[in-house]
Amino acid sequence: MLSELYLRTNKLDxxxxxxxxxxxxxxxxxxxxxxxxxDIPNQTFGNLKELVVERNFFHGSIPSFLGSLxxxxxxxxxxxNLSGVIPGELQNLSFLNTLNLSFNHLYGEVPIGxxxxxxxEISLIGNKTLRKNLNIWTFCSSVDCNGxxxxxxxxxxMPHGSLDSLLHSSKELESGNFNLTLQLVLxxxxxxxxxxxxxxxxxxxxxxxxxxxxxGTIGYVPPDNMFGAGLSLHKFCQMAIPEGIIKIVDSRLxxxxxxxxxxxxxxxxxxxxxxxxxxxxxxxxxLPVQRMCIKDVIMELHAIKx
Numbered sequence: 001m002l003s004e005l006y007l008r009t010n011k012l013d014x015x016x017x018x019x020x021x022x023x024x025x026x027x028x029x030x031x032x033x034x035x036x037x038x039d040i041p042n043q044t045f046g047n048l049k050e051l052v053v054e055r056n057f058f059h060g061s062i063p064s065f066l067g068s069l070x071x072x073x074x075x076x077x078x079x080x081n082l083s084g085v086i087p088g089e090l091q092n093l094s095f096l097n098t099l100n101l102s103f104n105h106l107y108g109e110v111p112i113g114x115x116x117x118x119x120x121e122i123s124l125i126g127n128k129t130l131r132k133n134l135n136i137w138t139f140c141s142s143v144d145c146n147g148x149x150x151x152x153x154x155x156x157x158m159p160h161g162s163l164d165s166l167l168h169s170s171k172e173l174e175s176g177n178f179n180l181t182l183q184l185v186l187x188x189x190x191x192x193x194x195x196x197x198x199x200x201x202x203x204x205x206x207x208x209x210x211x212x213x214x215x216g217t218i219g220y221v222p223p224d225n226m227f228g229a230g231l232s233l234h235k236f237c238q239m240a241i242p243e244g245i246i247k248i249v250d251s252r253l254x255x256x257x258x259x260x261x262x263x264x265x266x267x268x269x270x271x272x273x274x275x276x277x278x279x280x281x282x283x284x285x286x287l288p289v290q291r292m293c294i295k296d297v298i299m300e301l302h303a304i305k306x
Contacts, residue, residue: 001025008052009033016041016053031056032076039063040077050074054100057081062101067092076100078123086111101127145194145302163188167250180252182269183305186276190301197294234284241281242274249273275304 003025012031015038020026030052039060040053049071058080066075067089075090078100085108086101099122106127144150167180167188240248253273279300282292292300 004028005030007031007034012036015039018043027071040082047071049095052076053080055079059083061085062087062090062106064089066090069093070095072096074098077104079103081105083107085109098122103127142194145190145298150194180250182253182272185253186272186301186305189276189279190298190305193294193298193301197298234281234286237277238281241277245270245273245277249277272304275300279304 002023004027005020005023006028008030009032012034013036016031016036018041020029021041021043024046026048028050029048030050032052032054034056036053037057037059040058040063042063042065046069048069050073051066051069052074054076055078058077059082061084062077062082064087066072067087070093072093073095075093075096076098079102082101082104083106086106088111090096090099091111102123102125104127106124110124142150167185237248246254254269279292279297283297285291
């Protein structure tokens, strides 16, 4: 009995034959990178574990019957012309660990059910109208710096303000609603570094199509349009450290919150700020090959935090 069918990277066109529904022992079906079109059939492969139809021309909606394929572990219809909402029935797939719905025309709510907490890889990017008030880009499942399970949904839009506005907005500073401290900034930097480490090294080959959509350089290039000719943010900071570190950092980082911080102000905090700035310089070098490895960044940030 036919249990696996791999027809990837051919020049197949037309639709998926309905007769394949009689292959009741089929467990793996992959037809990625072809020219197939039409709807994804409403009834196929009751015992399927892997359904990969990425990079074709399928249209219509994601069939709700997929939620009845209780053995399904991998579902990837990415890079097609699918539209409509994500079927709530997908929440029934308790064995599903990889879900890639990216680069389609999906919209509406994302059914975040209990099954989505078991998924190790999920991508929803490229669906511009998916959940109009909260656009979800991707989902990370890894381990944190303590070796504990770490799972996070990455959103494009934050209705109560972005991290950038909290860190740099004068309105937040004047309102007094946000108490920015060196400890908090270090924690934020560590979270960002861990996320970048995951994006650079944590994806499998299946996610390469998603990461390739992120245009730009692997690194952290600062904006220089605020400086005159011959001067950049990188050079400005480089000239200021270590002696002028107090002049270039956010003044909120210099305000101690406890008596212990007051005692350590003149030595440890200054040293931490210099080390922090040097990491920023190392991450924003002009050439990517000159930039600090993200894993080294994480180690250095932990050292500063200690």
